[in-house]
Amino acid sequence: MSSDIFMKNASPTKEKTAAKTKGKNGLENPKENPERNLEENLKDTFLDQTLRPSRFEEYIGQTAIKNNLKILLQAAKERDHPPEHILFYGPAGLGKTTLAHLIAKEMNTQMKVTSGPAIEKVGDLASVITNLNAGDILFIDEIHRLNRAVEEVLYPAMESGVLDIIIGKGPSARTIQLELPPFTLIAATTRIAMLSSPLRSRFSGGVFRLEFYSEEEIEKIVARSAKILEAEIDKGAAKEIAKRSRFTPRTANYLLKRARDFAQVKRTALTEQIVENALDLLGVDSMGLMPSDRHLLISIAEKFQGGPVGLNTLSAALSEEESTIEEVHEPYLIRLGFLERTSRGRVITEKACKHLGVATPASLSEKLF
Numbered sequence: 001m002s003s004d005i006f007m008k009n010a011s012p013t014k015e016k017t018a019a020k021t022k023g024k025n026g027l028e029n030p031k032e033n034p035e036r037n038l039e040e041n042l043k044d045t046f047l048d049q050t051l052r053p054s055r056f057e058e059y060i061g062q063t064a065i066k067n068n069l070k071i072l073l074q075a076a077k078e079r080d081h082p083p084e085h086i087l088f089y090g091p092a093g094l095g096k097t098t099l100a101h102l103i104a105k106e107m108n109t110q111m112k113v114t115s116g117p118a119i120e121k122v123g124d125l126a127s128v129i130t131n132l133n134a135g136d137i138l139f140i141d142e143i144h145r146l147n148r149a150v151e152e153v154l155y156p157a158m159e160s161g162v163l164d165i166i167i168g169k170g171p172s173a174r175t176i177q178l179e180l181p182p183f184t185l186i187a188a189t190t191r192i193a194m195l196s197s198p199l200r201s202r203f204s205g206g207v208f209r210l211e212f213y214s215e216e217e218i219e220k221i222v223a224r225s226a227k228i229l230e231a232e233i234d235k236g237a238a239k240e241i242a243k244r245s246r247f248t249p250r251t252a253n254y255l256l257k258r259a260r261d262f263a264q265v266k267r268t269a270l271t272e273q274i275v276e277n278a279l280d281l282l283g284v285d286s287m288g289l290m291p292s293d294r295h296l297l298i299s300i301a302e303k304f305q306g307g308p309v310g311l312n313t314l315s316a317a318l319s320e321e322e323s324t325i326e327e328v329h330e331p332y333l334i335r336l337g338f339l340e341r342t343s344r345g346r347v348i349t350e351k352a353c354k355h356l357g358v359a360t361p362a363s364l365s366e367k368l369f
């Protein structure tokens with residue numbers, strides 16, 4: 001039971017996508033989500049927003065990006081012009097959306113939020129973009145999921161501040177051009193490789209890659225979140241959460257909330273031992289692997305003799321979407337050195353076999369000698 005709950009809540013992509021169903025005008029309506037009950041939805045959305053840093057000083061880590069942004073924003077302010085378009089990329093839960101909010105706050109401007117899948121048609125984009133005021137920020141999450149037709153309308157909007165709309169079809173079709181107020185597009189993606197290079201090159205303000213956090217940085221994030229949640233936590237407990245957090249702030253906050261629930265129900269303090277018990281119950285092991293990560297690795301080791309195995313074969317064997325494997329599981333497993341991506345497919349490493357306590361496949365042992 002517990003692992004089911006964990007899988008549903010902890011998969012960053014799923015949690016986020018589910019919470020971001022499309023509302024009117026292609027903008028998101030976080031309340032509309034058929035998969036989860038309303039109360040649960042609102043509670044989590046509320047907590048996420050409560051824990052989100054509201055000033056750059058509260059945003060821990062990613063120092064190089066913060067320093068670059070400070071210069072970009074300062075220069076824009078001095079010129080009294082919106083900053084140029086910015087792209088953030090990296091695994092889910094590392095703080096891309098948070099940075100966009102911080103930029104809007106710093107520029108003292110409004111931010112409209114939408115996402116690639118929410119903008120299905122050119123008309124959806126036109127309606128979002130023509131509703132912007134001068135200086136507004138438009139945030140498009142999962143921009144790699146925009147379709148080509150929409151992308152092509154976005155180019156002139158980003159570059160020259162005009163929207164080309166084709167009216168009618170065939171020989172009588174004509175283009176009208178709408179002037180747009182100056183705005184800044186901030187986009188986020190977990191799949192930079194899926195972005196066409198013309199689109200990438202239009203982010204003239206910068207393309208920034210968010211890195212996984214260090215354990216010390218996550219400890220600081222946990223301590224800050226615990227303070228906001230009014231949960232007393234000792235250093236050992238914060239360390240244990242950090243160790244199992246996949247170096248990802250969103251996961252760290254999720255684990256903290258679940259450990260706090262556990263301590264509350266057991267009428268005990270949030271100690272290292274309690275964190276261990278709570279996270280063991282959720283099926284999160286000492287390296288932060290979830291049951292689904294272990295299932296993936298064990299399948300490669302046992303069903304595919306350690307690999308290489310192609311992504312689509314793996315996806316079929318696990319009944320898991322390819323995008324979930326690529327966006328949720330792989331970045332962390334590769335970072336741990338548990339999985340390798342080769343031209344012939346995915347290969348498990350000896351380190352992973354040792355951690356999981358499974359026999360090292362013969363193909364791997366052969367490679368070692």
Ligand code: ADP
Pocket residue numbers: 048049051052053058059060061062091092093094095096097098099188221249250253
């Ligand atoms: P992404 O857009 O990359 O998926 P988010 O910006 O939604 O990630 O971040 C998820 C949560 O993690 C936020 O609500 C925030 O509470 C926390 N978070 C992310 N980055 C940081 C950071 N650098 N410092 C503190 N908390 C952070």
